[in-house]
Amino acid sequence: MKCPKCGYELAEGYLYCDNCGEEIRIVPDFEPEIEQEINETLSTLFVELAKEEMPEIPMDEDKIKESKKEEPLGELQNKPGRGRKIGMLLTAVIASLILCVTGYSMYCSYSVPYQLAKAKEYAEQGKYTQAIGYLEKVHDLEADNADVMFLMADYYYIQEKYDFAVYTLQQIIEEADLYKEVDLEDAYDKIISIYKTQENYQAINELLLSCPDENIVNTFQRYIAKPPEFSYVEGNYEEVIPLKLSANTSGKIYYTLDGEEPDADSDVYTAPIFLETGDYTVKAYFVNDYGIKSDVVSNTYRIDLVEPAAPEVSVYSGDYYEPNMIEVSAAEDCRIYYTTDSTDPTEDSLLYTSAIPMPLGKSVYKFIALSPEGVASDVIMRTYKLTLNTEISTDIAIMNVVHALMRADVLLDEQGSLRGMSGHNAYKFGAVSRIDGGDYYVVYEYYEDAPGMQTKTDRIYGVNIQDGSVFRITYDDAGKIILIPLE
Numbered sequence: 001m002k003c004p005k006c007g008y009e010l011a012e013g014y015l016y017c018d019n020c021g022e023e024i025r026i027v028p029d030f031e032p033e034i035e036q037e038i039n040e041t042l043s044t045l046f047v048e049l050a051k052e053e054m055p056e057i058p059m060d061e062d063k064i065k066e067s068k069k070e071e072p073l074g075e076l077q078n079k080p081g082r083g084r085k086i087g088m089l090l091t092a093v094i095a096s097l098i099l100c101v102t103g104y105s106m107y108c109s110y111s112v113p114y115q116l117a118k119a120k121e122y123a124e125q126g127k128y129t130q131a132i133g134y135l136e137k138v139h140d141l142e143a144d145n146a147d148v149m150f151l152m153a154d155y156y157y158i159q160e161k162y163d164f165a166v167y168t169l170q171q172i173i174e175e176a177d178l179y180k181e182v183d184l185e186d187a188y189d190k191i192i193s194i195y196k197t198q199e200n201y202q203a204i205n206e207l208l209l210s211c212p213d214e215n216i217v218n219t220f221q222r223y224i225a226k227p228p229e230f231s232y233v234e235g236n237y238e239e240v241i242p243l244k245l246s247a248n249t250s251g252k253i254y255y256t257l258d259g260e261e262p263d264a265d266s267d268v269y270t271a272p273i274f275l276e277t278g279d280y281t282v283k284a285y286f287v288n289d290y291g292i293k294s295d296v297v298s299n300t301y302r303i304d305l306v307e308p309a310a311p312e313v314s315v316y317s318g319d320y321y322e323p324n325m326i327e328v329s330a331a332e333d334c335r336i337y338y339t340t341d342s343t344d345p346t347e348d349s350l351l352y353t354s355a356i357p358m359p360l361g362k363s364v365y366k367f368i369a370l371s372p373e374g375v376a377s378d379v380i381m382r383t384y385k386l387t388l389n390t391e392i393s394t395d396i397a398i399m400n401v402v403h404a405l406m407r408a409d410v411l412l413d414e415q416g417s418l419r420g421m422s423g424h425n426a427y428k429f430g431a432v433s434r435i436d437g438g439d440y441y442v443v444y445e446y447y448e449d450a451p452g453m454q455t456k457t458d459r460i461y462g463v464n465i466q467d468g469s470v471f472r473i474t475y476d477d478a479g480k481i482i483l484i485p486l487e
Contacts, residue, residue, distance in 0.1 A: 112141050119151070128155040146172060146183035153190060162194050181213075188216050192223065201290035222249045225288045227297040228269075234299035238306055239373040242272040247286040247294075255284035261296065276374070277305045308334050308371045310378045315358065319385045323432040323439050325355040326382070330369035334377075338367045344379050357431035357442070358386050360394070386432070388439070390465045394429040397441040397463035401427050404470040404486040416448075423449040425457075432465065435473075435481050439465045442473070461486075 002009055119134035135152045138145065149172055156165035172179055172187040179187075188211065195204045204223040211217050217224065231244035245253050253269040254262040259281035269284070280301045286294040314327040330336050336352035337345040340359075345368045352367070363384045369377040405411045405425075412418065416425035430442040440462035446454045460473040462483060471483040 112138055112145075115141070116148075123155060128159050131155055143175070144178040146179050146186075150186065150190070157194065162198065166191055166194055184213065185216055185219070188220065192220060201292050204290075205292045222288070223290060223292070224248060225251070225286050225292040225294040227294045228253050228255075228284045228286050230282070230297075230299050231272075232299075232301070234301055236302045236304065237275075238304055240305065240375070241275040241301065241303065243275055243282065243301075244272050245269045245284055247288075249288055251286055251288035253284055253286050255282060257282055259283065259298075274374070275301055275303050277303050279303075305373055305375045306371070307375055308369045308377045310380050311336050311367045311369045313365075313367060313380060313382050315382065315384070317381075317383045319387065320358060321387055321389060323386070323388075323434050324358040324384075325433075326358055326365065326384075327355045328352050328367055330377070331371075333372050334369040336367055336369055338365055340365060342366070344368075346376070347374070357433050358384055360386050360388065360432060388432065388465055392441075392463070392465055392468045394441055396468060397465075398427045398429060398443055400463050400468050400470050401443050401461045408486060423447055426454060427461075430460075433462075435462060435483060440471070440473075440483075441465055 115134045115138045119131040119138070122128070122131035122134065132152055132155050135148050135155070138148045139152070142148065149168055153165040153168040156162070156168060169187045169191050172183060173191075176184055188207070191207060192204050195201070195207070201223060204220075205225055208217055208220055208224045209226075226248045228245045228247055231246070232241050245255060247253055254264065254266040255269055255273075256262045256266050257273070257275075257280050260266075260283070262283050262285055273282075280303070281298060282301065283296055283298045285296045308331055311328050311330040314329075315324050328336050328338070335347075337347060337349040338352055339345045339349050340363060342364050343366070345366050347370055356365075363386075365382045365384075367380045367382075371377075399414075402411060402414055402416065406413070410418075411425060416427070418424060424447075426446045426448050427443050428446065430444050433440055433442050443461040443463060445457045445459040445461070447457055448454045462471045462473045463469070464471075470486045472486060474482050474484060476482050
């Protein structure tokens with residue numbers, strides 16, 4: 001069979017020409033209106049013919065008998081016009097029957113059940129091209145029948161015509177108003193399955209990025225590579241920004257801070273990026289687990305931090321001859337850090353919590369105030385030289401503590417041995433402190449075990465710097481220092 005438009009040779013069962021797309025009409029379309037008109041014409045013809053052929057019945061008995069006499073066949077046939085009319089009637093009856101049969105046949109041939117049955121029949125024979133032809137006809141009759149479209153896509157897929165299968169399913173997506181939500185979800189699911197088979201994850205990403213249905217996008221978001229999102233909008237800030245970058249699913253975020261285009265050799269985001277004083281142009285892109293890259297997104301930031309005031313130290317640099325407590329203060333929301341080795345302090349240095357006893361001899365202190373945003377103040381430095389007017393040194397003070405504890409039967413000897421213990425006690429000078437109007441060496445006690453590990457105990461002793469007397473330093477319920485004599 002050939003296409004009546006272009007002459008292309010057609011395979012059996014084709015309803016459309018593969019060359020020009022012309023619809024192939026195997027039989028003419030059946031129209032019920034024509035059948036109705038024919039039936040009305042035939043009815044009229046029968047009535048008229050009956051009126052003309054049937055004579056009026058006489059009432060007279062003799063005439064009735066006369067009318068019952070058979071008329072010779074020859075005369076009947078030769079009666080003017082009668083044969084012609086009978087022939088016309090027979091012809092009309094036969095034509096009506098033919099039209100009815102033909103119309104019924106055409107109706108069956110062009111009905112949805114018939115087309116589906118033929119499609120499945122050809123599919124069972126492995127003739128999927130012919131089966132698809134019948135499904136296309138069903139689609140013309142029922143454009144909103146998603147099952148037909150899915151079946152057509154399956155037949156294309158079986159033939160490994162993946163592009164045609166995808167195109168068929170995309171018709172459901174493009175004509176979304178005709179179909180149910182569940183049909184749209186199934187269409188996306190089937191297209192994604194085909195692309196997965198081909199490992200074409202870029203196509204999946206593009207398909208979902210163009211999807212207007214948020215529920216469908218969320219269902220398949222693991223395949224999408226959306227640009228990273230920034231935790232702060234771009235602009236000017238007067239604080240350190242802990243900038244966070246986030247992605248819609250698992251993968252890696254690559255970024256730069258200097259405006260350079262990021263690539264696979266750029267830094268990988270793992271934790272918040274702290275932006276301190278300065279200008280930043282942050283660029284980033286996301287790569288999901290399937291290797292799909294997002295577009296690059298960029299934000300600019302200017303950080304102008306307010307530097308806190310430097311700490312205030314109560315004791316000025318200089319030479320001192322009696323103990324002093326070094327007190328330091330800063331703004332309420334700032335923390336204070338300090339060092340004693342001449343290095344500049346940072347947030348990793350010693351944290352100031354209370355007044356510091358001035359050390360004996362020479363000492364150097366450096367202090368900074370650190371704001372909640374992590375901005376450090378200028379460094380304040382103090383140097384001290386503390387000299388005490390006394391003949392009792394720190395070594396003498398420690399020995400006085402040991403002897404006092406020996407007399408109290410706490411220690412067994414000057415080495416700090418303890419009864420029933422394998423280790424011994426050790427004593428170290430800590431600071432000079434003024435307590436109740438007097439000046440005292442503060443001595444701390446440590447326990448040293450057999451391997452040599454020292455642990456500070458909770459016992460503290462004070463030795464008067466003038467007479468060497470020993471006291472136990474403790475605190476009352478109100479937190480006030482109490483001196484308890486040991487002898």
